[in-house]
Amino acid sequence: MNNSSLLHFVTTLGPELFQLFFITTLFLVSVLRKRQDKTCWIAAFSVIGVAIAALGLGNEGMFFAQAYQVDGLSQFFKLAIAIGFCITVLNGKNLPGVASAKRTDYYLMLAFSTWGLMLLSSAVELMTMFVSLEISSYSLYSIISVRKGSQPAAEAAIKYIMFGAAATAISLFGLSYILACANTSYLNELTGKITLDCPIAMIGITMFMISFFYKLALFPFHFWCPDVYTGSSNETAAFVATVPKLGAVVALIRISHMVIPGMAMTDVLAILAALSMTYGNLAALAQKDVKRILGYSSVAHAGYILIGIVAGTQQGLAAAAFYGLAYVFMNLTCFWVIARISPAGDNVTLDDLSGMHAYAPAYALALAVGAFALVGIPPTMGFTGKLFLFTSLWGHGYDWLVIIGAVNTAFSIFYYLNLVRYAYTRDTESPRTIDASIASRSMALVLAGIVLALGCIPAGVYQAALAATQGIWKI
Amino acid sequence: MTLTSLIVFPLMVSFILVFLRNERIIRFVTLGAGFIEMGLAVPLSLFDIHAPGFQFVEHYAWVPQWGLSYYLGIDGISLLMILLTILLLPLCVLCSWKYIGKRIKEFHICLLLMISVCIGVFAALDMVLFYVFWEAMLVPMYLIIAVWGGPRRKYASIKFIIYTLAASTLLLVAIIAFYFQTGTFSIPEIMASKFSFRFQFWAFLALALAFAVKVPMFPFHTWLPAAHVEAPTAGSVLLASVLLKMGAYGFLRFCLPMTPDASVYFAPMMIAISIASIIYGGLVALGQKDMKKLIAYSSVAHMGFVTLGIFVFTARGIEGAVFQMLNHGVTTGALFMLVGAIYERTHSREITDNMGLAKFIPAYIGFFGLFSMSSLGFPGTNSFVGEALVLIGAFQNNVIIGALAIPGAMLAAAYMLRLLQKLAWGEPSKGKGLPDLNLREWAYILPLALLVFYLGLAPTLTRLTIDGSIPKTLSGVERVLADKNPDLVAHMSVITSTPCQGVQE
Numbered sequence: 010m011n012n013s014s015l016l017h018f019v020t021t022l023g024p025e026l027f028q029l030f031f032i033t034t035l036f037l038v039s040v041l042r043k044r045q046d047k048t049c050w051i052a053a054f055s056v057i058g059v060a061i062a063a064l065g066l067g068n069e070g071m072f073f074a075q076a077y078q079v080d081g082l083s084q085f086f087k088l089a090i091a092i093g094f095c096i097t098v099l100n101g102k103n104l105p106g107v108a109s110a111k112r113t114d115y116y117l118m119l120a121f122s123t124w125g126l127m128l129l130s131s132a133v134e135l136m137t138m139f140v141s142l143e144i145s146s147y148s149l150y151s152i153i154s155v156r157k158g159s160q161p162a163a164e165a166a167i168k169y170i171m172f173g174a175a176a177t178a179i180s181l182f183g184l185s186y187i188l189a190c191a192n193t194s195y196l197n198e199l200t201g202k203i204t205l206d207c208p209i210a211m212i213g214i215t216m217f218m219i220s221f222f223y224k225l226a227l228f229p230f231h232f233w234c235p236d237v238y239t240g241s242s243n244e245t246a247a248f249v250a251t252v253p254k255l256g257a258v259v260a261l262i263r264i265s266h267m268v269i270p271g272m273a274m275t276d277v278l279a280i281l282a283a284l285s286m287t288y289g290n291l292a293a294l295a296q297k298d299v300k301r302i303l304g305y306s307s308v309a310h311a312g313y314i315l316i317g318i319v320a321g322t323q324q325g326l327a328a329a330a331f332y333g334l335a336y337v338f339m340n341l342t343c344f345w346v347i348a349r350i351s352p353a354g355d356n357v358t359l360d361d362l363s364g365m366h367a368y369a370p371a372y373a374l375a376l377a378v379g380a381f382a383l384v385g386i387p388p389t390m391g392f393t394g395k396l397f398l399f400t401s402l403w404g405h406g407y408d409w410l411v412i413i414g415a416v417n418t419a420f421s422i423f424y425y426l427n428l429v430r431y432a433y434t435r436d437t438e439s440p441r442t443i444d445a446s447i448a449s450r451s452m453a454l455v456l457a458g459i460v461l462a463l464g465c466i467p468a469g470v471y472q473a474a475l476a477a478t479q480g481i482w483k484i
Numbered sequence: 485m486t487l488t489s490l491i492v493f494p495l496m497v498s499f500i501l502v503f504l505r506n507e508r509i510i511r512f513v514t515l516g517a518g519f520i521e522m523g524l525a526v527p528l529s530l531f532d533i534h535a536p537g538f539q540f541v542e543h544y545a546w547v548p549q550w551g552l553s554y555y556l557g558i559d560g561i562s563l564l565m566i567l568l569t570i571l572l573l574p575l576c577v578l579c580s581w582k583y584i585g586k587r588i589k590e591f592h593i594c595l596l597l598m599i600s601v602c603i604g605v606f607a608a609l610d611m612v613l614f615y616v617f618w619e620a621m622l623v624p625m626y627l628i629i630a631v632w633g634g635p636r637r638k639y640a641s642i643k644f645i646i647y648t649l650a651a652s653t654l655l656l657v658a659i660i661a662f663y664f665q666t667g668t669f670s671i672p673e674i675m676a677s678k679f680s681f682r683f684q685f686w687a688f689l690a691l692a693l694a695f696a697v698k699v700p701m702f703p704f705h706t707w708l709p710a711a712h713v714e715a716p717t718a719g720s721v722l723l724a725s726v727l728l729k730m731g732a733y734g735f736l737r738f739c740l741p742m743t744p745d746a747s748v749y750f751a752p753m754m755i756a757i758s759i760a761s762i763i764y765g766g767l768v769a770l771g772q773k774d775m776k777k778l779i780a781y782s783s784v785a786h787m788g789f790v791t792l793g794i795f796v797f798t799a800r801g802i803e804g805a806v807f808q809m810l811n812h813g814v815t816t817g818a819l820f821m822l823v824g825a826i827y828e829r830t831h832s833r834e835i836t837d838n839m840g841l842a843k844f845i846p847a848y849i850g851f852f853g854l855f856s857m858s859s860l861g862f863p864g865t866n867s868f869v870g871e872a873l874v875l876i877g878a879f880q881n882n883v884i885i886g887a888l889a890i891p892g893a894m895l896a897a898a899y900m901l902r903l904l905q906k907l908a909w910g911e912p913s914k915g916k917g918l919p920d921l922n923l924r925e926w927a928y929i930l931p932l933a934l935l936v937f938y939l940g941l942a943p944t945l946t947r948l949t950i951d952g953s954i955p956k957t958l959s960g961v962e963r964v965l966a967d968k969n970p971d972l973v974a975h976m977s978v979i980t981s982t983p984c985q986g987v988q989e
Contacts, residue, residue: 396612
């Protein structure tokens with residue numbers, strides 16, 4: 010490798026390489042240092058990561074035997090993943106649920122998982138996709154159980170790993186079908202080969218997608234979701250709920266692009282989307298634990314994101330990408346508030362939100378913005394995202410899915426409204442002890458501001474998403 | 485930029501309020517903002533009442549990828565609604581001066597947000613922009629009911645938001661469907677487009693559901709009494725004066741021009757439920773013990789007149805409907821304020837607790853009498869003009885429809901006079917020692933009282949303002965009626981000019 014190609018390699022793969030460097034540093038610190046409670050530098054590192062990922066926008070290149078493609082889509086998602094990771098790290102600055110000796114390891118795992126997702130967003134070969142997904146999953150399996158003396162956390166981790174293993178197995182099985190039928194695992198070579206003439210490959214690709222559905226917590230692969238959210242610590246849940254979904258979305262965008270539109274598989278996706286949103290919203294109605302509510306809400310949102318994939322057009326995929334980003338911001342806003350009002354790291358129930366308007370107005374406002382965004386009330390990112398999704402699907406033969414999606418908003422309003430209602434209309438005698446530092450409060454408002462601002466002025470980000478999906482059209 | 489400034493200014497003031505601490509200052513700042521908002525509305529006096537198109541148009545790209553634009557503009561109908569909304573801001577601040585005793589900052593922020601998005605609804609000429617304002621309005625209104633409401637505020641506020649949100653979900657789908665048909669979200673362009681009957685059929689149903697719940701029309705009205713009774717005075721006023729108008733405005737702006745065939749097709753049904761609303765609302769109002777509930781049900785009846793006027797498809801009918809929208813805003817808003825005023829004194833809204841007040845607080849009863857008269861459509865007051873126009877329109881369309889609506893007007897007299905009689909001359913319950921209207925209360929009631937007389941005695945200017953906008957609202961429907969599409973005519977039992985029907989078949 011001569012000098013110029015090395016430079017090209019380093020600059021093009023900047024975000025991943027930086028993340029790898031980050032992981033190595035974390036590893037060394039974890040091994041060498043005795044005191045591990047100083048974590049400021051980790052936050053600083055993650056902010057640098059965001060900057061590098063932002064610089065990486067627009068890079069292009071093919072690496073590792075054409076299995077790894079750096080294009081608009083991958084860079085868009087790498088930036089989104091880096092932002093999500095950065096906010097999670099900032100969110101976890103205290104990590105009340107994690108023993109101080111384990112903190113660096115915790116971040117190490119988190120960074121590892123993020124790295125896997127970054128790889129996933131560039132993978133254009135089924136094996137590479139699979140391996141990247143596993144890199145990101147394995148580290149999650151371990152950090153879910155990291156919660157001081159908590160049995161539910163262990164249960165959640167086991168549930169997550171069991172479901173993960175099953176989904177992975179099915180995926181691999183599907184992969185074998187694809188290989189047998191199409192004799193290749195490169196996405197660009199597969200394009201056009203997976204048709205109804207070759208039903209085995211069709212079945213194979215559907216099965217392969219299951220491990221991504223599992224990541225996305227799509228019905229009926231969602232059973233882990235509420236338990237993992239409630240079992241794991243608030244900070245872990247914030248990560249599990251958001252960033253891995255981005256990885257799943259980008260992989261689904263890439264896979265679906267090569268088989269859709271007009272395939273029998275689209276029907277399966279559409280039905281799963283409808284079931285997922287309806288089930289998620291109905292199940293959430295009865296919940297009292299805030300994280301559980303968000304867990305079922307993520308099942309519902311998986312269905313919404315799938316709308317864009319079902320549409321399969323460039324606009325649809327861009328809408329899915331936009332909604333994925335919106336989802337990350339909305340959820341992180343809610344989780345940020347949850348982690349802040351629960352400095353001891355225990356789970357938050359609806360009753361615990363009472364009186365927030367009085368003792369934590371900034372958090373109450375951020376929670377309200379997050380909740381109304383998740384419902385899809387304008388002018389928030391949740392609304393614009395849904396608008397793009399619905400508009401992209403209309404007229405493609407799945408109008409019924411749009412109608413179900415729209416009607417689902419009405420189902421979901423009640424439980425999201427509960428978050429706002431408890432925070433704003435109830436009063437409490439005994440305010441909770443909360444993390445009321447100026448930095449935390451302003452961060453909550455900044456997140457809420459992002460959700461509102463990108464709801465009011467979505468054109469730029471949506472254009473970026475469009476440009477990103479344009480890349481895969483050229484293959 | 486006039487319209488944008490009207491929308492943005494209250495938003496900006498609400499941001500400023502966040503940093504204020506003194507409650508008195510907050511009230512005064514909001515009140516001042518109300519007057520400045522009126523000042524900002526002065527350029528609207530340049531409105532040309534004879535021009536048929538939209539005026540004060542502002543058009544900027546918003547999301548060019550989807551053809552969304554920030555597109556504002558008003559015609560006569562929206563002008564009147566916007567003026568009404570602006571007028572209400574200072575009045576609402578004044579009538580909440582005592583009534584709202586807790587979380588004053590948040591209340592005024594909600595109030596300003598409400599005014600801002602309500603103006604947005606009436607000014608939006610892009611369907612998605614309209615929907616954005618339409619839905620955004622739910623949040624502050626929900627909070628106003630849920631935080632500052634009465635004892636059953638939890639029930640009322642949730643019912644309000646679920647009802648209205650559920651109904652408007654399909655509105656979004658309809659908007660998307662319109663976009664798919666025309667490739668634009670711009671309301672004037674869609675108004676100029678033609679759609680197949682099959683498309684119009686479903687689009688009309690989706691639109692009409694959203695609007696009918698908001699109006700509210702008879703079977704969808706149940707959220708209204710709950711919300712009105714529990715909301716604080718300013719909340720009730722905003723609900724009655726602005727929110728309900730949005731539904732009727734939606735019918736005028738969307739259903740009639742965009743789906744004329746379907747409007748004609750569904751007109752008998754819409755007329756039937758309008759009349760049902762009038763009579764049902766009147767009958768239920770007759771039996772109420774709670775003053776606020778009584779006025780809430782009278783709203784159902786009054787809004788029935790509005791939708792009746794819209795769906796008789798005559799210029800007089802629509803003119804009357806818009807006039808009635810304005811009247812209802814003025815009169816019912818004032819009645820809610822008066823109920824709020826007496827509640828501040830006696831802490832009860834039951835009629836039996838507030839009887840025989842004429843001797844003790846004559847000015848209050850004087851105003852109450854005036855607005856009661858206005859509410860029942862007494863000649864010389866504003867509602868008389870509106871109701872008369874609607875009835876003329878109804879009789880022009882079909883004698884039977886007109887005849888069916890008349891008992892509604894009589895019922896209005898019955899329930900309002902019963903209320904007034906008990907309130908003024910009933911056996912005194914605890915009237916003694918109540919203070920009469922103070923300066924603040926005079927300040928918010930008097931403008932509305934003047935409006936009652938102005939609209940009642942000199943309605944010409946207002947009528948002209950409306951008239952300019954009627955052709956573009958009604959032309960689609962009139963074309964359909966003139967074409968006598970046989971499929972449609974077969975279903976149109978309401979059109980009186982039936983002789984041609986037989987000939988064609």
